[in-house]
Amino acid sequence: MLAEILSIGTELLIGQVVNTNATWLARRLALLGIDVHRVVTVGDNMARLCEAVEIALGRADLVVCTGGLGPTADDITIEAVARVMGDTLEQRPDVARHIEEMFSRRGRPMSRLDLKQALFPPSAELIPNPAGTAFGLCIRRGEADLMAFPGVPSELEAMWQAWAEPRLAARAGATIRSTLLKYAGCTEAELAELVSDAFAAKNPTVAPYTNSGEVHLRVTAKAVGPEEADALLAPVVAGLIERGVRFFFGRDDDTLPSVVGSHLRAARQTLAVAESATGGLLASRITDVPGSSDYFRGGCVAYSVDAKVRNLGVPSELIAAHGAVSRETTEAMAQAARHAFGAEWGIGTTGWAGPSPGVAESDVGLVYICVAGPGGALSSREYRWGRHAREQIKHFATQRALATLLRKIKASQGSLVGER
């Protein structure tokens, strides 16, 4: 089955809005095993929109339109579709009622213009919009289907998942189940070495990609029903987790900070950080997780030598002997974080996230990360991310710090054997 995505809206052609709808739809279509050969964006212009609909219907089995379903004069998608189909527009009483109810529930007055959104070609099937006034439509010409959705991402996504996906999956005679496995603390090549033979499989398919310091594997199975698809997925997923266990941290909506948090909460342990290279980003990512105050005690951003000595209690002789950016200072900071905030776990970061006076060019991107655990056990490592921008280096450093912490927590809980 071949689909074409038709994005409609002048705001896309003047660069006011990024076309994330097309990306989202492309991903959902790929999950259904439906190919996309073209994404076409046109503005709110009747002649060009009709032409684009006509051409798309001529070369695809499914045309998915987004945008142009609103009540104003520049919302012309439904009328364009009707013209191409040689159809008229008629008011649908059920949609008119829905729109009236929406307005009265929101306590806003309805104008006559708003009822424009109740006009559809008689041959069209309607796609309900529980969250807005813009219903979508599905209409058939020959062997091709055209579906039109609103451009508001939340409405498009809800309507697509509730209405379009079950129908498309049923038509394909298949259910698609997909899960994302997430790994950190390794490169894509390192992970591929552990699991590369899985990439050749046809069902489930396994596709790797890197995503800002993480490696993700998208595992997708296709079967006649959900149980069959899950049965195909389960052993492959178990194998991929097991073989990459040193780096695996979570699935789907899990994030490194959220998984670290779950482990700390389960173990009733606490965490504190002492940041120089990461400058507060590590604490910020940890506190992005709801409920992090259960286990996160706090952090010190010790950006100056003075702060390292005065606010963290790192001995000034140690910094003088080894330098502010050194494994020794980083280890002392990780320990100091534990003591200063009374936490079981501490993380320290130092480094040069960008060029700085007195720093050799070859040292830009040099970062030390240390995790100090209960009882004072230390795990520290040097990284070099010289070719990257300051924000990226900071982000990579937080990823590595959290990945190391997670491994250490798991090892201390005995859930990972063979930890080096």
Place this chain on the structure above:
Amino acid sequence: MLAEILSIGTELLIGQVVNTNATWLARRLALLGIDVHRVVTVGDNMARLCEAVEIALGRADLVVCTGGLGPTADDITIEAVARVMGDTLEQRPDVARHIEEMFSRRGRPMSRLDLKQALFPPSAELIPNPAGTAFGLCIRRGEADLMAFPGVPSELEAMWQAWAEPRLAARAGATIRSTLLKYAGCTEAELAELVSDAFAAKNPTVAPYTNSGEVHLRVTAKAVGPEEADALLAPVVAGLIERGVRFFFGRDDDTLPSVVGSHLRAARQTLAVAESATGGLLASRITDVPGSSDYFRGGCVAYSVDAKVRNLGVPSELIAAHGAVSRETTEAMAQAARHAFGAEWGIGTTGWAGPSPGVAESDVGLVYICVAGPGGALSSREYRWGRHAREQIKHFATQRALATLLRKIKASQGSLVGER
């Protein structure tokens, strides 16, 4: 002049990558006064790419391609363009030399495949790529020009601005000059009240938009030459800055943290922060600025009451009396930041960035921000961002904190009169 954008890459059709290049190009083309009627995305497929190039050249004066210029087998843009033009491919010695130098500078071995990037149709003009191995091309057919750029956003943007924009502006017989004025600490409506009559002007045009807690005005002038365009811009820009002076903070590449930094450096003053609601994000944004160690002493992320008392020295009786989230505790934290890190300026933040046990639903989004200045002068305020997500609330809070700090620094330096 009419342009068409042709985005090339299968990664776009499977939803792996968001097409931000098309958005960026559309915005730059709009600035030049060039219309875009269509954006077309195709994959790495020779037949469909050739067809898309052929059709685009038939209906636009300018076709801008991005992507498919790499060294691997799926990078086929140059070959497709050559086929459509009925042209051959020849190795360009200067490009081959550039590629060899790039590899030797990075200390990486070059494969024979990499020299594929030196192959171009003889009739093409080359577009230099200072940052990568993929040169672009510009080729003419009839009255239409086709330009091809790499898909790496930083390379595309640098090449577009250095090579394409001056040529297109010259051809249009006009120079476009544009500047972005940035305001913070106000809503779009508040700023519009001060400057709204400017929005009706035709040359320069003034267009407002909000961008994650800031309000930006894009001012664009069109004239026969750069001097004339600048002469049109200057008085309008001066008026817009003056009328929004309470909120204006910078232009173009300026960020709130970078402007705050410039003012602190100029005044030889230092800053420290004590964060609860913002959880480290404030320190992280401050340290995103190169050279921030000149004026940023450090920060304490005091996420627990214990940390506020122990690590910042906020009296526990004060917290007990007023609550951890209160104006009083926030003011004490701002002062404590100054003292703990020995800085002239201190910022404190407390609040509920998300639902939390024991917190009333109506208090979610409640944030206090306090700026403490030299001598201990305090400026604190309560904010309510209840309808927003945790990350957004944190970001808004850092914006307001930095905007307040900037106003206070300017006032203390006497560069702003009438400060309340």
